[in-house]
Amino acid sequence: MTEFPKTDQNRINRLPRRGYYDRETIYRILDEALICHVGFVENQQPYVIPINFARMGDAIVLHGAKASRLLKHISAGHPVCLEATLVDGLVLARSIFNHSLNFRSVVLFGTGQPVEADQDKLAVLEAITEHLIPGRWREVRLPNQKELDVTSVVSIQIDQASAKIRSGPPGDNEADYALPVWAGVLPLQELPLAPVRDELMAQAVAVPGYITKYSRKQS
Amino acid sequence: MTEFPKTDQNRINRLPRRGYYDRETIYRILDEALICHVGFVENQQPYVIPINFARMGDAIVLHGAKASRLLKHISAGHPVCLEATLVDGLVLARSIFNHSLNFRSVVLFGTGQPVEADQDKLAVLEAITEHLIPGRWREVRLPNQKELDVTSVVSIQIDQASAKIRSGPPGDNEADYALPVWAGVLPLQELPLAPVRDELMAQAVAVPGYITKYSRKQS
Numbered sequence: 001m002t003e004f005p006k007t008d009q010n011r012i013n014r015l016p017r018r019g020y021y022d023r024e025t026i027y028r029i030l031d032e033a034l035i036c037h038v039g040f041v042e043n044q045q046p047y048v049i050p051i052n053f054a055r056m057g058d059a060i061v062l063h064g065a066k067a068s069r070l071l072k073h074i075s076a077g078h079p080v081c082l083e084a085t086l087v088d089g090l091v092l093a094r095s096i097f098n099h100s101l102n103f104r105s106v107v108l109f110g111t112g113q114p115v116e117a118d119q120d121k122l123a124v125l126e127a128i129t130e131h132l133i134p135g136r137w138r139e140v141r142l143p144n145q146k147e148l149d150v151t152s153v154v155s156i157q158i159d160q161a162s163a164k165i166r167s168g169p170p171g172d173n174e175a176d177y178a179l180p181v182w183a184g185v186l187p188l189q190e191l192p193l194a195p196v197r198d199e200l201m202a203q204a205v206a207v208p209g210y211i212t213k214y215s216r217k218q219s
Numbered sequence: 220m221t222e223f224p225k226t227d228q229n230r231i232n233r234l235p236r237r238g239y240y241d242r243e244t245i246y247r248i249l250d251e252a253l254i255c256h257v258g259f260v261e262n263q264q265p266y267v268i269p270i271n272f273a274r275m276g277d278a279i280v281l282h283g284a285k286a287s288r289l290l291k292h293i294s295a296g297h298p299v300c301l302e303a304t305l306v307d308g309l310v311l312a313r314s315i316f317n318h319s320l321n322f323r324s325v326v327l328f329g330t331g332q333p334v335e336a337d338q339d340k341l342a343v344l345e346a347i348t349e350h351l352i353p354g355r356w357r358e359v360r361l362p363n364q365k366e367l368d369v370t371s372v373v374s375i376q377i378d379q380a381s382a383k384i385r386s387g388p389p390g391d392n393e394a395d396y397a398l399p400v401w402a403g404v405l406p407l408q409e410l411p412l413a414p415v416r417d418e419l420m421a422q423a424v425a426v427p428g429y430i431t432k433y434s435r436k437q438s
Contacts, residue, residue: 009264014284034306034407035320037256039267045228048258048267048302050324065233083267087253087409092430095360096348097370101254105269129315133405140400141314151316169417181359182424186352186433187412188253190306198388198402205401211311214405 009109010162020163023058029106029163030055032216033084034132034190038062040073040080053082054124054131060110060156061124071152074112080156083107089187093170094179100166102185108161115153118145124153135210190216228328229381239382242277248325248382249274251435252303253351253409257281259292259299272301273343273350279329279375280343290371293331299375302326308406312389313398319385321404327380334372337364343372354429409435 003021004010012019020026030036039048049070054061060082064071074080085105093099115121122143129137143151170183192214195207223229223240231238239245249255258267268289273280279301283290293299304324312318334340341362348356362370389402411433414426 009266014287035304035322037258037267037269037302037304039256039258039265039300041260041263041265044260045298045328046258046260046265046300047228048256048300048326050256050302050304050322052320068233079264081258081265081267083256083269085254085256085269089415090352090433092352092355093359095362095366096344096356097362097366099348099351099355099359101271101351103254103269107267109264125315129318132318132320133309133311136311136318137315140312140318141395141398143314143316147314147316169415169419172419176360177419178421179360180422180424182427182430183417183420185415185417186430187415188409189412190407191410193406193408196308196388196404196406198404200388200391200396201402202397203399205399208401211401211405214309 004161007160010107010160012162012164018164018166020165026106026161026163027055028218029086029104030084032086032218034216036082036084038070038080038082040078042073052128052132054127056127058158060158061127061153063125063128063151063153066150066152068152071154074154074156075114077111077113079109079111081107081109082156087188088167089185091170091185092183094172094176094181094183098170098172100170102167104163104165106161106163108158110156110159112154112156115155118148121148121151121153133210135208139208223380226379229326229379231381231383237383237385239384245325245380245382246274247437248305248323249303251305251437253435255301255303257289257299257301259297261292271347271351273346275346277377279377280346280372282344282347282370282372285369285371287371290373293373293375294333296330296332298328298330300326300328301375306407307386308404310389310404311402313391313395313400313402317389317391319389321386323382323384325380325382327377329375329378331373331375334374337367340367340370340372352429354427358427
């Protein structure tokens with residue numbers, strides 16, 4: 001099944017035409033996002049923590065230090081909400097009321113479980129590395145046993161999810177179109193600047209192509 | 220008092236040297252962030268919703284449609300966690316284990332209350348507009364009574380907050396520095412592309428300077 005069912009938790013109530021429930025749309029946004037925002041509850045108190053991640057099939061995987069409170073909490077199977085948002089631009093209308101952002105966001109719900117076997121942990125670490133920097137995993141020193149042992153890995157099965165997307169020009173009230181105001185969209189994008197070489201690099205190594213051509217946009 | 224007290228909720232436990240509790244650091248990050256991520260709890264279930272915002276003194280202000288479930292929930296005074304994160308770069312180490320992100324994040328806690336008086340609502344809408352696009356408010360048509368009436372505004376007093384910052388080059392294990400791997404930082408920044416003029420613009424209006432020179436970075 002390629003669509004997530006609509007429920008009270010994931011349904012887009014405001015402006016439902018902006019809501020999407022299909023895996024393709026949702027997973028594309030997740031795969032482009034650098035980080036996500038994990039919400040959880042402890043003693044009735046909500047917490048939101050930013051963290052990098054990867055998607056593996058219908059699951060989100062996270063990693064961190066063994067001591068991480070967030071990972072311990074998720075591993076214990078408490079309900080989790082995870083959100084990722086790409087801001088695509090400022091929407092400048094003739095009226096304040098119609099100003100907006102162009103964006104693509106995903107909100108998903110699930111419960112986590114620990115990933116324990118070394119081989120499975122390595123697969124997750126590879127997915128998270130390749131999510132951030134495709135091509136990096138095969139070039140650098142892989143985790144040794146000691147590093148693996150101090151790393152916690154959790155997998156969150158995606159039970160419910162939806163995306164919300166706004167794109168395109170501003171929409172203004174009919175009477176406002178005559179106003180002498182510049183209107184349109186200022187696109188925004190997370191872009192790389194020039195790579196900064198570590199001064200402690202012993203050898204003259206060329207900047208890899210996956211760095212010089214780095215882009216979050218997917219073809 | 221310029222520092223927020225450290226509590227069980229806002230203390231940075233992992234890598235405490237990366238934690239900051241002073242208003243200047245925290246507010247600088249909030250003021251640069253385009254959007255924040257609001258966490259709340261309903262029936263034990265955590266939710267995280269992205270939203271634009273502004274800071275007014277020691278409060279965060281949000282706006283939305285009267286029907287918004289998020290704003291109704293916050294207005295009712297339930298505890299809220301709000302997070303904002305700026306990703307500054309990819310940190311490429313010689314080992315997978317030491318890969319990281321350069322980032323600046325804020326997590327804050329508070330409770331909301333509705334903003335009801337028209338003048339106060341207008342002040343909030345101005346702050347939110349100017350947070351996104353400094354200079355825009357005085358150029359466009361301001362909200363009329365009907366628009367104000369369908370807009371909800373809430374203010375969240377910041378009770379607790381902390382920031383977490385990672386910057387600079389990778390840190391590698393001594394033995395790894397000899398590896399023939401490119402290491403360094405790929406800086407990332409949310410940058411504007413060329414403005415896209417609304418095709419429905421009746422008049423030839425020049426692109427304003429606050430658009431052509433748009434930048435989230437603060438001087």
